[in-house]
Amino acid sequence: MNKTVIKSDVTHHYLRPKKKFPNVWCAGCGNGIVMGALIRAIDSLGYDKDEVAVVSGIGCSSRMPVYLDFATLHTTHGRALAFATGVKIAKPHMKVIVITGDGDALAIGGNHFIHACRRNIDITTILIDNKIYGMTGGQFAPTTPGGAIATTAPHGNYEKQFDVVKLAIGAGASYVARGTVYHVDQLEKLIVGGLKKKGFAVIDTFSNCHTYFGRFNREGDAVEMIRWFKKNALPVEAVEKIPPEKRVGKFVTGLIYESDATEFCDEYQMLVDRLAGKGNAQ
Amino acid sequence: MLEYGKTKLLQGNEACVYGALYAGVQFFAGYPITPSTEIAEGMARILPHIGGKFIQMEDEIGSIAAIIGASNAGCKSMTATSGPGYSLMQENIGYAYMTETPCVIIDVQRGGPSTGLPTKIAQADMMQARWGTHGDYNAIALAPSSAKECFTETVRAFNLSERFRTPVTVLTDEVLGHMREIMTIPEEGELKVHKRQKPDVPPDWYRHFEITPSLVSPMAAFGEGYRYNISGLTHDPDGFPTAVPSEIKAKLEKLHHKIDNYLDEITSFRTEMMDDAHVAVFSYGTVARASYQAVKMAREKRIKVGAIQPFTIWPIDEARIKSMLDGVKKVIVAELNMGQLFYEIQRVAPKSTEVFHLGRYDGEVMTPLQILQKIREVL
Numbered sequence: 001m002n003k004t005v006i007k008s009d010v011t012h013h014y015l016r017p018k019k020k021f022p023n024v025w026c027a028g029c030g031n032g033i034v035m036g037a038l039i040r041a042i043d044s045l046g047y048d049k050d051e052v053a054v055v056s057g058i059g060c061s062s063r064m065p066v067y068l069d070f071a072t073l074h075t076t077h078g079r080a081l082a083f084a085t086g087v088k089i090a091k092p093h094m095k096v097i098v099i100t101g102d103g104d105a106l107a108i109g110g111n112h113f114i115h116a117c118r119r120n121i122d123i124t125t126i127l128i129d130n131k132i133y134g135m136t137g138g139q140f141a142p143t144t145p146g147g148a149i150a151t152t153a154p155h156g157n158y159e160k161q162f163d164v165v166k167l168a169i170g171a172g173a174s175y176v177a178r179g180t181v182y183h184v185d186q187l188e189k190l191i192v193g194g195l196k197k198k199g200f201a202v203i204d205t206f207s208n209c210h211t212y213f214g215r216f217n218r219e220g221d222a223v224e225m226i227r228w229f230k231k232n233a234l235p236v237e238a239v240e241k242i243p244p245e246k247r248v249g250k251f252v253t254g255l256i257y258e259s260d261a262t263e264f265c266d267e268y269q270m271l272v273d274r275l276a277g278k279g280n281a282q
Numbered sequence: 283m284l285e286y287g288k289t290k291l292l293q294g295n296e297a298c299v300y301g302a303l304y305a306g307v308q309f310f311a312g313y314p315i316t317p318s319t320e321i322a323e324g325m326a327r328i329l330p331h332i333g334g335k336f337i338q339m340e341d342e343i344g345s346i347a348a349i350i351g352a353s354n355a356g357c358k359s360m361t362a363t364s365g366p367g368y369s370l371m372q373e374n375i376g377y378a379y380m381t382e383t384p385c386v387i388i389d390v391q392r393g394g395p396s397t398g399l400p401t402k403i404a405q406a407d408m409m410q411a412r413w414g415t416h417g418d419y420n421a422i423a424l425a426p427s428s429a430k431e432c433f434t435e436t437v438r439a440f441n442l443s444e445r446f447r448t449p450v451t452v453l454t455d456e457v458l459g460h461m462r463e464i465m466t467i468p469e470e471g472e473l474k475v476h477k478r479q480k481p482d483v484p485p486d487w488y489r490h491f492e493i494t495p496s497l498v499s500p501m502a503a504f505g506e507g508y509r510y511n512i513s514g515l516t517h518d519p520d521g522f523p524t525a526v527p528s529e530i531k532a533k534l535e536k537l538h539h540k541i542d543n544y545l546d547e548i549t550s551f552r553t554e555m556m557d558d559a560h561v562a563v564f565s566y567g568t569v570a571r572a573s574y575q576a577v578k579m580a581r582e583k584r585i586k587v588g589a590i591q592p593f594t595i596w597p598i599d600e601a602r603i604k605s606m607l608d609g610v611k612k613v614i615v616a617e618l619n620m621g622q623l624f625y626e627i628q629r630v631a632p633k634s635t636e637v638f639h640l641g642r643y644d645g646e647v648m649t650p651l652q653i654l655q656k657i658r659e660v661l
Contacts, residue, residue, distance in 0.1 A: 016511075018520055018522070019511075019522060020522075049509060050505060050506070050507050050508075050509065051505060053355075053504050053505070055351070065511065066511050066513065066522060066523070069509055070509055071504035071505060071508075071509055071510070072509075072510075072511045072512065073351065073354060073504075073512045074511065074512065074513035074514065074515065075347065075350075075351075075377065075514065076347070076373055076374055076377050076514055079343060079344070079347045079374065082339065082340075082343065082344035082345075082347035082348050082351070083347045083348065083350060083351035084351060085311075085337065085339070085344070085347075085348050085351065086309065086311065086337075086347065086348035086349060086350065086351025086352035086353075086354075086355065086359070087351040087352065087354065087355045087504060088351075089309065089335045089337060089348070089352060090308075090309055090335065090351070090352035090355035090356060090357045090359075091355045091356070091504060091505045093505070094355070094504065094505045111340050111341060111344070112340060112344055112347075115339075115340040115344070268330070268335070271330050272330050272333070275330050275331055276331075
């Protein structure tokens with residue numbers, strides 16, 4: 001495992017020349033790590049910059065596209081997947097990537113999320129999952145663990161959580177993976193896999209919000225939180241080898257589910273071809 | 283399919299479909315809602331035959347989002363809905379204003395508020411078409427009154443939308459949407475079809491929201507060699523979020539003036555017997571049909587009355603309305619609501635013109651007799 005060499009020249013090649021840095025993220029935020037992994041994944045696949053569209057909603061993670069030198073669409077809260085659906089259907093040859101957060105994708109955008117999964121439309125979704133609303137100052141999300149403190153759960157969160165992986169599989173996504181901002185090499189590979197997959201790919205990416213989640217819940221700074229990912233990640237290949245009692249409190253990473261379901265744009269094209277074969281208009 | 287020059291018996295909703303096809307629609311996203319569903323059904327039937335794209339989205343929020351995405355990827359795009367769906371779309375319609383994304387929204391109006399009267403007529407979305415989403419912006423909304431005008435105004439909606447890089451709403455209504463009328467599909471080339479202006483500068487020079495002398499920026503599409511950012515955040519001409527007061531002001535003024543500076547191109551009226559009229563009936567959509575009939579009946583009784591019908595509901599062409607009402611002593615604003623257009627006409631009418639309101643809001647059409655009675659009342 002000596003492959004990960006951070007090539008800053010590669011990264012810079014994909015950052016916007018006109019866009020003034022620094023970015024909007026807190027020092028130590030995992031969003032930059034995800035952006036780096038995404039850039040290297042795209043670079044390794046050799047995509048033409050003009051063929052890539054990156055679409056996002058609202059939130060900290062959704063600020064990512066503005067820094068990237070692709071066709072970028074920063075949309076409204078929760079709706080990135082619906083906008084991306086329009087882009088993809090209009091230009092099926094384009095690689096469409098959605099950057100979204102757990103609140104953006106699963107709360108306000110939950111309906112679009114399950115329907116994008118169901119259609120199995122060829123969009124790669126990187127869901128940056130930090131268990132909290134960061135941009136608005138630390139409110140609980142559909143992923144916030146029970147008992148955790150947030151500004152709108154000051155006495156501890158009493159709601160249940162979505163399991164993003166189960167939700168995506170149940171709704172019909174054909175590539176479902178989980179990564180973390182500690183396992184950068186694996187994250188890059190999972191993104192590559194998602195981009196290569198002809199279908200709806202979800203990469204649930206655990207990331208740190210030390211500014212709010214970490215601070216409120218005494219989980220430490222960025223480094224400490226990222227160490228927690230290292231300690232508790234359970235590679236999917238290893239799950240069966242570990243006794244159940246040792247799995248408690250851990251989470252599974254890697255490519256968790258893949259299917260060969262047909263993709264939405266392909267289905268539409270098949271309809272077009274079938275109708276053309278018939279020749280009859282109405 | 284669209285058959286040029288063919289005479290057909292069409293519903294208003296079907297005429298909207300054919301008008302969109304005539305204008306070159308390439309992408310439609312929609313969600314079922316009475317009384318607009320026939321538009322989505324027509325699109326689902328025809329678009330796959332002609333290389334167009336159709337998708338039924340999970341809700342109206344998704345529908346408007348998808349057409350904005352598709353428009354930015356280069357497609358002429360449209361959705362259709364009715365009151366509740368139009369309300370759901372408002373946030374993303376605001377996104378389309380802000381990002382200067384052309385798209386057409388057909389709102390087949392029904393009674394409200396809320397679920398209201400799904401199968402009955404109203405004209406109560408007029409203000410929503412102008413002020414429905416939050417913030418400062420300018421809006422274009424058109425209002426046909428027959429199947430033929432459903433066709434022509436849909437074509438015009440696409441033209442204005444592509445010409446000015448802005449969403450355009452077509453306000454029809456339940457009766458218009460479902461009533462069948464004879465109309466002849468115009469020949470190819472008979473009506474103007476506007477093509478989106480593409481940039482002619484190299485990609486490095488391209489600014490997606492450039493403040494040009496005309497205020498309308500040429501528009502590249504995703505995947506065609508130009509890379510740029512689009513954001514609903516208030517942005518600079520390159521599309522990057524800004525908090526600089528001068529850039530914020532320039533952006534909002536662009537959104538306003540790119541429409542207000544072109545009223546002659548955007549607004550359109552029909553007038554009947556206005557030359558010597560002391561009284562005018564001001565109405566649009568289905569009500570305008572009753573107005574013409576009422577005016578005819580009144581003229582038979584030697585009442586000097588005329589009718590004015592705006593096809594462009596928004597923007598309000600203040601100067602033109604003022605001049606049309608010049609010398610008119612009394613104007614009756616007839617509409618299927620409790621007063622929307624009325625307040626606009628009251629605002630812009632000459633001081634010497636008295637403005638009256640005739641509203642109907644019981645789910646039924648305005649009748650010529652009702653209007654005639656009001657004419658007599660105000661004389």
